[in-house]
Amino acid sequence: MAQRYSKRGISKARVYTVKNAARIVGVSELTLRKWSRDGLKIIRDKRPHLLRGADLIDYLNKRHVANRNPMTETQCYCMRCKAPKNPMGGAFVFQQTSDLTGRLSGLCGDCGGKFGRFCNPSDLEFLSKVIAISHKPRAYGRAVRRGSDGISASP
Numbered sequence: 001m002a003q004r005y006s007k008r009g010i011s012k013a014r015v016y017t018v019k020n021a022a023r024i025v026g027v028s029e030l031t032l033r034k035w036s037r038d039g040l041k042i043i044r045d046k047r048p049h050l051l052r053g054a055d056l057i058d059y060l061n062k063r064h065v066a067n068r069n070p071m072t073e074t075q076c077y078c079m080r081c082k083a084p085k086n087p088m089g090g091a092f093v094f095q096q097t098s099d100l101t102g103r104l105s106g107l108c109g110d111c112g113g114k115f116g117r118f119c120n121p122s123d124l125e126f127l128s129k130v131i132a133i134s135h136k137p138r139a140y141g142r143a144v145r146r147g148s149d150g151i152s153a154s155p
C-alpha cells in the first residue's frame with residue numbers, strides 16, 4: 001500500500017527522460033505517466049518527454065505523506081475514496097468465516113460504497129466497545145444449523 005520509492009540517485013538539478021527516471025525510481029514508464037495525471041510534472045514540449053529531478057523528488061515526498069494515513073481500529077479502507085473511512089452510522093456487521101477469521105463489513109461513511117476488512121474474532125470485544133457491531137450468522141460449518149447467534153458461542 002504505502003510503498004516507498006527510491007529517491008536515491010535522483011538529482012534535483014538534473015533533467016531526466018521518463019524512461020531513465022522510471023528506471024532510477026524502480027517503476028515502469030507507465031507508472032510515471034500515471035503519476036503525471038496525479039500531479040507529477042512531465043515536460044511534454046518535445047520528445048522524449050522529460051521531467052525535472054526536483055519535480056520528481058517533490059512528487060515522491062508528497063506521495064509518501066499522502067499515503068501515510070493510518071487506519072484506526074474503527075475504519076476500513078474504502079476503495080472508492082482511496083482512504084480509510086469510518087462506517088456509515090458508526091456500525092459494522094461482523095460475520096465469522098472460520099474459527100480464527102471473520103469479516104467486518106459496512107458502508108463507507110463518505111461515499112456509501114460497500115467496504116470491509118478481515119478481522120480477528122478476538123478483536124471483537126475491544127471493537128464492540130468503540131463501535132456498534134452487529135452479527136451475521138457464521139458462514140461456515142455446523143454453526144449455521146445451530147441458529148443465528150453466530151459469534152456468541154465462543155470456544
Ligand SMILES: [Zn+2]
Nearest residue numbers: 078081108111
Ligand atoms: Zn468511500
